Amino acid sequence: MRPRIPTILPSVRLLKRGYTYNAPSANYPGHVPTNIFQKLFLAAGSGIYSFFDPKRADLIATLGEATAVPFLMKRLRDQMLSDPTGRRILRDRPRITSASIRVDQLLSYPENTIGRTYAEWLKREGVSPDTRARVRYIDDEECAYVMQRYRECHDFYHAITGLPIIIEGEISLKMFEFANTLIPMTGIGAILAPLRLKPKQRERLRTIYFPWAIKNGATARPLINVYWEEILDCDVQEVRDELGIEKPPDLRELRKKRISRL
């Protein structure tokens, strides 16, 4: 007869599962299975490094995956499963790459469209759709895709909010994303990154941008359910209205004003 006590409580089982590392197999191509201790280690390492070097997108990506509590990722996935478009995305599994999105074509779209704004955004900031890393450390295959999708859509979020890629814009957007998706990494970034800013910048974040980000992020419809590829020719303001997002004050304008006042 098998010993019974260890199986009585799920928590005991959980611990057992955590302790025994018997090389689980990959759940999807590129998956690197990790146990809870390895995840903690990854999170700590990538967190510390990216704090001192915020330009390391790969480290931020790793931090994002290592801290992606399954419960919160499932919540985000369930948000997609509750929405017709979200379901379609999960089913089609679209990837945003320079092959699927022709940036040069988008530049010929009318001024006010999502596609044009996005393309100009990429051009101005000197990034490409391919700069996004592949998800490796999230164990559930479907949640891994959700994380991948979030990551690839990140530039669209910049485009639709009009926040710049400079550190303050990035931090505000992280807060907005956290309020909208509850992905832990976005929250961690939004809280820790400002520690490196000047008091004036922090002040601006606290009084103008965080209130905007939290309010809009929480009340807007889930951005993860937007099929960006299908609305490239839609008017930005219309989409913003449909999603329930107010445009934030332009950071660069604000900065320029401040400089001219000096």
Added chain:
Amino acid sequence: MKLCTLRATLPVRGRVFRTYAACRRLSSKSTLETVTGTQSGIAFDNSATISQTCSTTMSNLYDVVIVGGGISGLTLAAGLKSSPYTSNLKIALVESMSLASAKNWSPENDRYSNRVSSITPASRCYLSQIGVWDYVYAERVQPYDDMRVWDGVSGARIHFDAFHLGAEDASIAFMTENLNLQHALLSRLNDLPADPPVMVLDNTKVEGITEGPTFDDLDLSSWPSLKLSNGDIIMARLLVGADGVNSPVRSFANIKSRGWDYRQEGVVAVLDMEWDDRQRIAWQRFLPSGPIALLPMPDGKASLVWSTSPKHATHLKSLNGGAFCTLVNAAFRLGMVDLQYLMTRVDEEEITQEFEWRDGRLPIEAEGQQFPIRVVEVQEGSRASFPLKMRHCDTYVAPRIALVGDAAHTTHPLAGQGLNLGQGDVASLVRVIEQATQEGSDIGHEIVLQQYWAERYPINHMMLGVIDKLQKLYCTDFPPIVGIRTIGLEVVESLDWVKKIIMKQAAGA
């Protein structure tokens, strides 16, 4: 109405003897005083005066009048008539609907009735004892010896196997169409050599119940007197209400029934499984909107009871058959979010596509192990729904009155106990009446009847309580509650002796 002679039937003892003698004296007079029925009671025509001769009064006196020809009422009649101590009682059974279809019922190939119940070993044992089980069409009975129950939110599971009941070839329960049982009960009543036979008055409604009349030297005022829709008036030494959840007998006796409505309906249907996998497994998954159960039937069929909100019940009944089956499959297989989403869709093709996509992600080994194989068809016209409630009477007895079955208690079908509790009531009441006749006591006396109540109330109360708590515990997806119930279920699952106790209780032992 067939007239039975009273002489042969009433035990020549105690009160009845006196009544009988008094009436014989009375009947020598050519006419009787008219008796006015002005007592309180339901739907009784106060202005009417009833003139009767004593002989008609006599022929309308019964030892036991059973109101309700459902399974409880018929079992009581068969139980009393099968016992050597009570077979000579004069019994009438009044049922408002026609019993002809139940009487002439015979299994129709490949078609099943949608009212199906699981009969526990204890109920089956009693039905055998009173000679009814032999009349049940065995090919329409599906025993099962394995039961898989799980939590739709957390996935925690419990598995009951008949070996927990002890015996080698034990069954957990027997799935039977209610009509099969009713047919067997009526056939048994018909074949019983009892004298006098049970007077079965179907298509006859009890329209009012009052206290009986008083004659010069014959006082029937403590006898309930029933006004029937055919114009007859019958009186009972013991009136048994087996008349279902809205029991008129209970109203007459002024017995309070407490409880609440679950704000759920039980959607029933007869389903065809993808193939006859010959597995004798009962499946039940607790969804936050209510449990869904799939119970095996012969010929690769299954009986569905899906408890859900009235809104969803209406929706499920309105969908076409294909979409309905897909939703049943989804309810056993998919996650709660997927199911909720599918419940908002109406287009069959969309439902099918969405289902196939999500179902395709499930591990193939789970098929038939963690959830049932697929449902492919719903029998035409077999979908129906019933409001679910919980009711329990403060007492089951009053002078000359007893309640059995749903008239005394109604419960949620999640444990398949409603009908079985009624069988337990009947067995107990028959025992009490047997004992009273042996001792020469009046079978309608409250002290006699109290024994029945004392025996059954605690058992029913416990079962109703447990079922009610389970219903409430599982009708939420609030995470702390889900956590607690998941740990609880896993503990029970790992402790065989606890499972054994649960199964013994559910089997009616």
